[in-house]
Amino acid sequence: MAREGAWVEASRIGDGDQHDGGWLVTALGRWDLKAAGGLARELESFSPGDGRGPLRLDLSRLDAMDTAGAYLLARLADRLTAAGNAVSVTGVRPEHAALFDAVRKAGQPPAEPLLPPSHPILEMLERTGRATVDAAREGLDLLGFLGLVTITFGRVLLNPSRLRGRAVLFHIEQTGLNALPILGLLSFLIGVVLAFQGADQLRRFGAELFVVNLLGVSILREIGILMTAIIVAGRSGSAFTAQIGTMKVNQEVDAISTLGLDVVELLVVPRALALMISLPLLAFYADIMGLIGGAVMSYATLDITFGTFIRQLHGAVTLPHFLVGIVKAPVFALVIAMVGCYEGLKVSGSAESVGTLTTKSVVESIFLVIVLDAMFSVLFSVLRV
Amino acid sequence: MPSFDSSSGDGVVIRVRGLATRFGKQVVHEGLDLDVLRGEVLGVVGGSGTGKSVLLKEILGLIRPAEGSIELLGKDIGQLSEAERVAVQARTGVLFQNGALFSSMTVAENVMVPLKEHTDLPQALAAEIARIKIAMAGLPPGAGPKYPSELSGGMVKRAGLARALALDPEILFLDEPTAGLDPIGAAAFDQLIRSLQRSLGLTVFMVTHDLDSLTSICDRIAVLVDKRIRVGTLEQHLNDSHPWIHDYFHGPRGRAARHAEA
Structure with a gap:
């Protein structure tokens, strides 16, 4: 073959001055995917015929044709027809006929464009609007879910034999006991960091000893519980979503319903209860570890002995300081468990949605924990605690 | 890429020779030979655990067999460089069981x-x-x-x-294409595969359990028994005296499918 690839040749039909036979367009070469890119560009400017006469598209001399080639030929024929030529396709080889027909049939362009043209700014506005509405709807749904869980909780309390004790204990172990090492280490380190930063500032005023007050108040009131809630949201809230979501994918949740069991009672109540028991305990533990970290650092950088530390701490903090921190724990626990289970139950069919919703659950519960913490601060300042 | 290319000499697009597959002590295939011819629809059947899907994965190069050679479009897939493997893969298409x-x-x-x-x-x-x-x-x-x-x-x-x-692609691999479809949907899918196979000139390698697919669109049927493969037309398998093959094609479902076809 003289030439590689695929191309078309156009010639007039008839000889001499008798040109009323119209045009003959011959497709040559290998009309396949490899050639399609260049061919498509070439064909764009290819327009034989004067828009009136008959035009014959001859395919008998093709070396090969695949779907892409067939599509380009069909598009060429359509375009030439649209330009006003009377196009006839001839010489389709038997081995090409089925494919050419299939592509022509499949290639009928849709009657109208599938998507209306969109404006980027309008699109952004629309996205913002949708996100807002979705967030509001989600909040409402979550509130509804809280109601459902509360009612189920009440029913379980009235009839304690319905409480799944083993499940509650299991989840206390998972969310509480197993979180001790990481939570302890992180709280200790936070205590160390706080003491170090505080000491640096307070030393300028010769008020080194007040680093104990700083540590005591900030850890007991805020940092202990906030750290605990955030770590538990990342550790256990995500686990709740992933566990329940996987059950949803496996249709276990549907099975629970069809067996006449209550999904909320079986899956949500034990988790929520377990977390409400373990989170206050974890918060207390985090407080202690944070203070120990602070004491170690105070000793190392400021030479405050443990005895002095404890004496100063005793004067600095009172029971309300501790209670202000710890009273938030069950509320945060409920929020984390609620969001985790809610997102888990929202999983639909695909494994992908388990991943998406697990991420969402963590982000949402940490967000809510911090928002609630701010609201608690406002509440306590109004109450002057 | 063009389906009408006749570059492959003797018309065998998949050639498996002396294939052995073992998982630990469990032997799945032993001395398995198989030729898939250009332009045919080959159905692969076998009981659970006979290694249909494993065979498919071995041909696709996803699993390495313990022994034996597999030639795909004239290239031994065990010996290919990365670039050659990609080139061969571009000439095959796979439909996984759940779509993937x-x-x-x-x-x-x-x-x-x-x-x-x-x-x-x-x-x-x-x-x-x-x-x-x-x-x-x-x-x-x-x-x-x-x-x-x-x-x-x-x-x-x-x-x-x-x-x-x-x-x-020149070869289309299908893993249980009609599993999970209703009978009408499955029949429509069978016909779709048949018509695409004709218009695109495909070779189809189809792992299936659907007796209707076997009788309606397969040119030949490969049965995995005793760690090997027996290939033949439906008629040949009907006259086979091997107990599993006999039960498979003469069981109530096999009979029903053949009657529906007749």
């Missing part, structure tokens, strides 16, 4: 993945070819912008088929 569509992409984007990877088509032309493939797989035009999670099981399979056909 990329869930983060729309159907049209799924079909365009191989086009983008293996060709240098302009975006618009690739999108057009994807649209043609989606239509050829029997999906409505509105299916292109949808995500796999929005499709029914049958539509997912059709979308998977469209992706498998994106590069006009």
Whole structure:
């Protein structure tokens, strides 16, 4: 073959001055995917015929044709027809006929464009609007879910034999006991960091000893519980979503319903209860570890002995300081468990949605924990605690 | 890429010789030979655990056999360099059992993945070819912008088929294409495969349990028994005295399928 690839040749039909036979367009070469890119560009400017006469598209001399080639030929024929030529396709080889027909049939362009043209700014506005509405709807749904869980909780309390004790204990172990090492280490380190930063500032005023007050108040009131809630949201809230979501994918949740069991009672109540028991305990533990970290650092950088530390701490903090921190724990626990289970139950069919919703659950519960913490601060300042 | 290429000499597109597969002590295949001829629809059947899917994965190069050689389109897949392997893969298409569509992409984007990877088509032309493939797989035009999670099981399979056909492969591998479809959907899918096979000149390697598919669209049937393969037409298998083959084709379901065909 003289030439590689695929191309078309156009010639007039008839000889001499008798040109009323119209045009003959011959497709040559290998009309396949490899050639399609260049061919498509070439064909764009290819327009034989004067828009009136008959035009014959001859395919008998093709070396090969695949779907892409067939599509380009069909598009060429359509375009030439649209330009006003009377196009006839001839010489389709038997081995090409089925494919050419299939592509022509499949290639009928849709009657109208599938998507209306969109404006980027309008699109952004629309996205913002949708996100807002979705967030509001989600909040409402979550509130509804809280109601459902509360009612189920009440029913379980009235009839304690319905409480799944083993499940509650299991989840206390998972969310509480197993979180001790990481939570302890992180709280200790936070205590160390706080003491170090505080000491640096307070030393300028010769008020080194007040680093104990700083540590005591900030850890007991805020940092202990906030750290605990955030770590538990990342550790256990995500686990709740992933566990329940996987059950949803496996249709276990549907099975629970069809067996006449209550999904909320079986899956949500034990988790929520377990977390409400373990989170206050974890918060207390985090407080202690944070203070120990602070004491170690105070000793190392400021030479405050443990005895002095404890004496100063005793004067600095009172029971309300501790209670202000710890009273938030069950509320945060409920929020984390609620969001985790809610997102888990929202999983639909695909494994992908388990991943998406697990991420969402963590982000949402940490967000809510911090928002609630701010609201608690406002509440306590109004109450002057 | 063109389906009418006759470069492969003797017309054997898959040649398996002396294949052995073992998982620990469990022997799945032993001395298995198989020839798949250009342009045929070969159905592969066998009881559970006889290694149908394993054989498919070995031919696709996803699992290495313990012994033996597998030639795909004239190339021994055990000996290929990375570039050669990719070149051979571009000439085959696979429809996995559950479609295996990329869930983060729309159907049209799924079909365009191989086009983008293996060709240098302009975006618009690739999108057009994807649209043609989606239509050829029997999906409505509105299916292109949808995500796999929005499709029914049958539509997912059709979308998977469209992706498998994106590069006009010479060989199409199907893993249980009609599993999970209702009988009407399964019959329609069978006919779709048959018509695509004819129009695109495909060779089809189909692992299936669907007796209707076997009787209606397969040219030859490969039965996995006793760690080997016996290939033959339906008539030959009907006269086979091997107990499993006899039970398979003469059981109530086998009879029903043949009657439906007759």
